[in-house]
Structures are given as structure tokens and as C-alpha cells.
Amino acid sequence: MNLRILILPFFVFFSIAVLGQDETENLQLTKKDSIVTSSWIAGLGFNAVDDAGTEFTNFFNVSDNWNIVPYPSRISIGKYFKNGLGIEFIGAYNQYQEGKFVDGFIISEAIDYYSGDLRFSYDLNKILGETGFFDPYVGLGAGYTEANNQGRGTYNATLGFRTWFNDRVGLDFNSTGKWTMNPDNSTNHLQHAAGVVYRFAIEKGLSKKGEEKLARIKEIEEKQKKMQDSINIVRQAEEEQRLLAERLKREEEERLAAAASEKQAIEDARRTSIDEAINALGYVYFDLNSSYLPAKGKGLLDELALILLKNPSVILEISSHTDSRGTSKYNQWLSERRVMRTANYLIAMGIDENRLKIKGLGENELTNECVDRVPCPEEKHRENRRSQFKVLEY
Incomplete structure (x- = not known):
């Protein structure tokens, strides 16, 4: 292989690094x-x-x-x-x-x-x-x-x-x-x-200093572009160098594809881990006709807040519910009170309110058979008096 072909691109790349890298790092706009x-x-x-x-x-x-x-x-x-x-x-x-x-x-x-x-x-x-x-x-x-x-x-x-x-x-x-x-x-x-x-x-x-920085950055980028154009001319002129570049490109694409696959696998595992952690917490249950958070519910929300703080990109949906007793209008009002108290507790723990999407659903989504006029024990009704959580964005 022609030694000149190997040395020339290296020399141009080395020039870019020496002449531009240090200066562009020092000229980053802040x-x-x-x-x-x-x-x-x-x-x-x-x-x-x-x-x-x-x-x-x-x-x-x-x-x-x-x-x-x-x-x-x-x-x-x-x-x-x-x-x-x-x-x-x-x-x-x-x-x-x-x-x-x-x-x-x-x-x-x-x-x-x-x-x-x-x-x-x-x-x-x-x-x-x-x-x-x-x-x-x-x-x-x-x-x-x-x-x-x-x-x-x-x-x-x-x-x-x-x-x-x-x-x-x-x-x-x-x-x-x-x-x-x-x-x-x-x-x-x-x-x-x-x-x-x-x-x-x-x-x-x-500022004036910032404008001077920007002008200098553009000047350096223009020099680097010209040097890059010289590299491209060398590569086009030499068939052997072209073949080498194609091989390196294929290897790079394979590496990037493997890295992307690995990254996706890691992301899937992260999402699964978040879902499992939130689902493992269960629901916040409320007392009859109450929107106040019980001590056990606050403890659950403390753990949920830790999960959200560790995963700042997660967007969470909170929906609150009632049992079937009472009028539909009253139950809708009560569920909205419950979801607001649930969300406000998380906000007080440091969670950005823009990350919380809230819904009060009244008695519309019961978890069991305890609809109107169906006799049920108190424990069954309690299962419906809840705030539950769903990840909307990871």
C-alpha cells in the first residue's frame, strides 16, 4: 500500500486537531x-x-x-x-x-x-x-x-x-x-x-464578547471545512484509500448498529424496571368520604417520589377513584379532590407539576363488582377508593 496515502489524511486530521480543537473548546458560547x-x-x-x-x-x-x-x-x-x-x-x-x-x-x-x-x-x-x-x-x-x-x-x-x-x-x-x-x-x-x-x-x-466568539468559531469551522475538503479529495483520488474508507465505514455502521441495539435493550430494561417499581407500590387507598392521604398512602408516595426523582424524564398519570356509594356528581368531585391531594403531595416532595397528568374519574372505573345497589363488604368498597399511577412517557 502506498505509504503517502496513509500519511497524508493522518497529517490533515492531525492539523485540524492541533489548530482548531483547543481554540474551539475555549470559544464555546456560554x-x-x-x-x-x-x-x-x-x-x-x-x-x-x-x-x-x-x-x-x-x-x-x-x-x-x-x-x-x-x-x-x-x-x-x-x-x-x-x-x-x-x-x-x-x-x-x-x-x-x-x-x-x-x-x-x-x-x-x-x-x-x-x-x-x-x-x-x-x-x-x-x-x-x-x-x-x-x-x-x-x-x-x-x-x-x-x-x-x-x-x-x-x-x-x-x-x-x-x-x-x-x-x-x-x-x-x-x-x-x-x-x-x-x-x-x-x-x-x-x-x-x-x-x-x-x-x-x-x-x-x-454580548459584544459573545459576537466576537461566534465570529471566531465560524472562522475556525470554515478552516476545518476546507481541510476536510482536502481529505475528501485525497480519498477520491486514491482507489485503495476509498476501499479502506468503505471498509472502515461498514465496520463503524456495524458498531453503531450494535451500540444502538444495546442502547435499546438498556432502555427497554430501564422502562421495565420503572414499571415494575411503580406497580410494586400498589395504590393509595382513601377512607370513606375522605380525600386526605392516610399515613400508609404518604409512605407509598414518598417511595414513588424517590423513583420519579431518580428518573427525571418520566411523565406520570395519576387517576383517582371512589366507590359506588353516593351520587355520581359527589363522587366526581371527591375523586378530583383525591387526585389533587395526591399530586400536591408529590409536588411538595420536589416533583415538577408538569410531569404529572391528573384525572378524577369518580365511580366510573370500579375494580370489582360493587356497583350501585350491589351489597358488598367494606373491604371490597375500599378497593375502589384509590389513586393509581401509570407511566405515560419514560
């Missing part, structure tokens, strides 16, 4: 390479109002000028878009406190404060660069404020930032200057806010 690009954001928190009339010269005079109530007093909801723009609706309640400076004077009684604002904001990360956890922003908007027994429209400007613990939950801090539209009857003031924010209806995209 969650850290994705960022939230648009979402809805809801917020709940506190607000502090400085309406002393000297807010821009005594900004940090908290004791004399700031008014805060000791409970959550601000809600917000907004939509934020991929281009960095956002629109947000904000409502707040506060109370000017007796003894505080308001409009340059010390007030002698508490006065309620209400505000509703519409704000357009811009994510400064579009300029500074995305971090994924820190989002500074600026905002402009308008609103209406009822303060110091005076209603006034306001022009608003905001500076703030959000810091995120994960993709959904974070904190929001901001300060807003509010300039009155009616300076003859009211004054400008500041409103500061801090609270928890929650993102939903999230859309995600790659």
Missing part, C-alpha cells in the same frame, strides 16, 4: 456571553421627596429636607427595547412630615404627596459597553404631582442605575429633578427612589 436585550420591567420600592426649595444646594440634608414613609411607596412598569430606549409609568405616594422644610418653610402638619409620571429613558451601556449586571440610564419625561396641597404638572429629568443579581431580579436607584409647569403657584423639587425590579417577557442576544 450563558455569560448572552445579555438581556429587551424586556418588561416591574418595580416596587421606596421614594424620598425633597421639596424644601433648596434642593440643589442642600442635596444631602436628609434630616431637614427629605420626606420618606416607612413602607413601599413606589410602583413602576415599563418596556425596554433593544435599541436602549425605554418607556416607563411610575406612581408614588409620600407624606410631607411635620417639622420638615417644604417650599422654604417648616410645616406644622403632615401633608400627603402623590405623583404619576411618564418617563422615556436611555440605557447608557449602549455607549459605555454592556456588562450584564450594571445598567446606568438617563431619562426625560413629564408627570403630575399633588404636593403641599398644590397640583402641578412637571417636567422631569432622571439619572439612575440598575444592578442585576440574575437575568430577572435586581435593584434600581435613581434621582429625579421635577420642574413645575406652573412656577407662580408651585416649586421645583427632587424625588429619589430605591427598590426591587423584576424583568419578564425577556429577549436575549449575544
Whole structure:
């Protein structure tokens, strides 16, 4: 056999491994390479109002000028878009406190404060660069404020930032200057806010670093493809190498077929084992006219939960039944109560509710001859008061 034919494919394969393998492993895209690009954001928190009339010269005079109530007093909801723009609706309640400076004077009684604002904001990360956890922003908007027994429209400007613990939950801090539209009857003031924010209806995209990774991965894949094309040309040009490849392919197909057969056998054995384990548990039996789980039934469900936890891909059907005594309507209601208690117990044990399909069947599927008007001993009736289990998906 021509030695060159053997060495050349090996050399090309070796080049692929050396040039591409290490780098592609290091360039795998991860969650850290994705960022939230648009979402809805809801917020709940506190607000502090400085309406002393000297807010821009005594900004940090908290004791004399700031008014805060000791409970959550601000809600917000907004939509934020991929281009960095956002629109947000904000409502707040506060109370000017007796003894505080308001409009340059010390007030002698508490006065309620209400505000509703519409704000357009811009994510400064579009300029500074995305971090994924820190989002500074600026905002402009308008609103209406009822303060110091005076209603006034306001022009608003905001500076703030959000810091995120994960993709959904974070904190929001901001300060807003509010300039009155009616300076003859009211004054400008500041409103500061801090609270928890929650993102939903999230859309995600790659960060700048992630885009660079993806471009590099595609570049490497293209190089590997070209090298693979060279291998194919060599194989096509040499008949002996082609025959060798065909033989190796047949052997590989046989190996894969054997592996698939073995895998199927293992899967069949696994399914049989799951069925046998669940069937061996039997049924959960209930007392007459009761949907509460007896101690023995809870023990059975504990064992069933262990089986489901060990086999996280299993989807289980739970059906609950009654005996024939009582009306059909009552028995249907009672069976639905039983199946809910059975399922809720498994959910409390850590089983995802999406893995449980429940049915309440009333007296429709009796296990024995104890139908209406047929006298039966209590033990026979008890056989029908049950929750039973069936695997739907393995």
C-alpha cells in the first residue's frame, strides 16, 4: 500500500486537531456571553421627596429636607427595547412630615404627596459597553404631582442605575429633578427612589464578547471545512484509500448498529424496571368520604417520589377513584379532590407539576363488582377508593 496515502489524511486530521480543537473548546458560547436585550420591567420600592426649595444646594440634608414613609411607596412598569430606549409609568405616594422644610418653610402638619409620571429613558451601556449586571440610564419625561396641597404638572429629568443579581431580579436607584409647569403657584423639587425590579417577557442576544466568539468559531469551522475538503479529495483520488474508507465505514455502521441495539435493550430494561417499581407500590387507598392521604398512602408516595426523582424524564398519570356509594356528581368531585391531594403531595416532595397528568374519574372505573345497589363488604368498597399511577412517557 502506498505509504503517502496513509500519511497524508493522518497529517490533515492531525492539523485540524492541533489548530482548531483547543481554540474551539475555549470559544464555546456560554450563558455569560448572552445579555438581556429587551424586556418588561416591574418595580416596587421606596421614594424620598425633597421639596424644601433648596434642593440643589442642600442635596444631602436628609434630616431637614427629605420626606420618606416607612413602607413601599413606589410602583413602576415599563418596556425596554433593544435599541436602549425605554418607556416607563411610575406612581408614588409620600407624606410631607411635620417639622420638615417644604417650599422654604417648616410645616406644622403632615401633608400627603402623590405623583404619576411618564418617563422615556436611555440605557447608557449602549455607549459605555454592556456588562450584564450594571445598567446606568438617563431619562426625560413629564408627570403630575399633588404636593403641599398644590397640583402641578412637571417636567422631569432622571439619572439612575440598575444592578442585576440574575437575568430577572435586581435593584434600581435613581434621582429625579421635577420642574413645575406652573412656577407662580408651585416649586421645583427632587424625588429619589430605591427598590426591587423584576424583568419578564425577556429577549436575549449575544454580548459584544459573545459576537466576537461566534465570529471566531465560524472562522475556525470554515478552516476545518476546507481541510476536510482536502481529505475528501485525497480519498477520491486514491482507489485503495476509498476501499479502506468503505471498509472502515461498514465496520463503524456495524458498531453503531450494535451500540444502538444495546442502547435499546438498556432502555427497554430501564422502562421495565420503572414499571415494575411503580406497580410494586400498589395504590393509595382513601377512607370513606375522605380525600386526605392516610399515613400508609404518604409512605407509598414518598417511595414513588424517590423513583420519579431518580428518573427525571418520566411523565406520570395519576387517576383517582371512589366507590359506588353516593351520587355520581359527589363522587366526581371527591375523586378530583383525591387526585389533587395526591399530586400536591408529590409536588411538595420536589416533583415538577408538569410531569404529572391528573384525572378524577369518580365511580366510573370500579375494580370489582360493587356497583350501585350491589351489597358488598367494606373491604371490597375500599378497593375502589384509590389513586393509581401509570407511566405515560419514560
